[in-house]
Amino acid sequence: MSTNQFGKQGWTPERLGNLSGKTYLITGANAGTGFEAAKILLSKGAEVVMLNRNETKSNKAIADIKAQLGADAKVSLIKTDLAELSSVRHAAAEVNKSVAKIDALICNAAVAQIAKQTFTPDGFESQLGINHYGHFLLVNLLFDKIEQSNGKIVMVVSEGYKMGLKTIQFEDMNFDKNYNPMNTYCHSKLAQMIFGYELQNRIKAANKNIEVYVCHPGASRTSLIRETASRRDRILFSIFALLPMVQSAEKGAYPEVMCATEDNLNQAAYFGPTGTLNWSGPVGECDMESFVKDKAIMEKLWTVSEEQTGEKFQV
Numbered sequence: 001m002s003t004n005q006f007g008k009q010g011w012t013p014e015r016l017g018n019l020s021g022k023t024y025l026i027t028g029a030n031a032g033t034g035f036e037a038a039k040i041l042l043s044k045g046a047e048v049v050m051l052n053r054n055e056t057k058s059n060k061a062i063a064d065i066k067a068q069l070g071a072d073a074k075v076s077l078i079k080t081d082l083a084e085l086s087s088v089r090h091a092a093a094e095v096n097k098s099v100a101k102i103d104a105l106i107c108n109a110a111v112a113q114i115a116k117q118t119f120t121p122d123g124f125e126s127q128l129g130i131n132h133y134g135h136f137l138l139v140n141l142l143f144d145k146i147e148q149s150n151g152k153i154v155m156v157v158s159e160g161y162k163m164g165l166k167t168i169q170f171e172d173m174n175f176d177k178n179y180n181p182m183n184t185y186c187h188s189k190l191a192q193m194i195f196g197y198e199l200q201n202r203i204k205a206a207n208k209n210i211e212v213y214v215c216h217p218g219a220s221r222t223s224l225i226r227e228t229a230s231r232r233d234r235i236l237f238s239i240f241a242l243l244p245m246v247q248s249a250e251k252g253a254y255p256e257v258m259c260a261t262e263d264n265l266n267q268a269a270y271f272g273p274t275g276t277l278n279w280s281g282p283v284g285e286c287d288m289e290s291f292v293k294d295k296a297i298m299e300k301l302w303t304v305s306e307e308q309t310g311e312k313f314q315v
């Protein structure tokens with residue numbers, strides 16, 4: 001691993017200057033790391049548009065933020081359910097109409113460890129459908145606006161990318177034959193990661209002006225493991241959350257905020273906490289397994305994702 005470019009303590013929000021005039025879009029910003037990222041950016045004067053699925057939870061999150069940061073905090077909601085391609089299309093149209101510019105789109109939302117194989121309304125295994133296909137279509141539909149804004153795209157992934165199948169299961173993307181909550185979550189996060197790096201390749205080839213970053217939040221105390229996880233996993237993850245190496249949701253937000261705001265980061269890198277097992281510790285560049293950048297898999301996933309979301313990507 002290289003020396004941390006931000007020194008021994010790694011990247012922290014102390015590096016942030018005044019962000020007035022900047023606009024950040026965050027998926028899944030009513031809870032966990034997305035909520036904390038929103039607060040950090042808003043506290044520096046930025047505007048944040050939350051792309052969340054649940055209006056009640058989002059209104060509460062916005063009220064909590066305004067109670068902490070003041071009623072003039074520039075935070076709003078555009079309802080977006082990443083599980084439904086029609087909702088993503090609707091939300092993207094609303095963003096393109098009502099948001100003047102996008103300094104960064106942070107693809108943060110996810111579901112994890114879903115106990116039994118379930119499907120999105122479009123027929124995708126739900127973790128792949130929400131975490132990957134939903135974001136793939138969203139990025140596609142906002143791409144022109146992000147480019148016009150000289151903006152960035154941030155993919156929030158997981159160290160789980162190397163704990164599952166370590167490849168994309170093209171012959172059975174829905175895991176009809178071998179569904180397993182952990183492997184299937186890891187598969188969806190690997191897909192997001194591959195998408196991020198392939199998007200970089202295509203942007204470079206097309207000589208476009210958009211930066212793409214891939215990062216992970218380490219192990220952070222959030223609400224990621226829900227009632228949709230098995231009882232065994234809920235117990236395991238609640239014990240796991242007590243470990244001293246598991247960090248706060250706020251610290252888990254640092255890598256995505258860094259990627260959204262920092263200039264001169266190495267796009268080819270993979271960012272996150274760099275302590276033991278990359279669970280917590282100074283935020284910087286992490287080692288990454290080489291199978292992520294297998295060119296044949298990158299290209300095939302791109303084609304499959306275009307087909308499944310029904311939208312060609314113009315890059």
Ligand SMILES: NC(=O)c1ccc[n+]([C@@H]2O[C@H](COP(=O)([O-])OP(=O)(O)OC[C@H]3O[C@@H](n4cnc5c(N)ncnc54)[C@H](OP(=O)(O)O)[C@@H]3O)[C@@H](O)[C@H]2O)c1
Nearest residue numbers: 028031032033053081082083109110158219220222223224
């Ligand atoms: N926590 C960790 O240790 C850890 C480790 C590795 C990677 N990650 C990654 O970190 C990111 C943030 O997760 P978190 O830990 O902060 O979990 P979290 O507290 O559960 O937050 C996830 C957010 O995603 C939203 N979401 C879920 N399904 C959605 C959908 N269909 N459409 C729109 N939004 C949806 C949730 O909204 P609702 O409240 O409406 O469900 C919530 O706002 C995820 O990408 C996750 O994979 C987390």
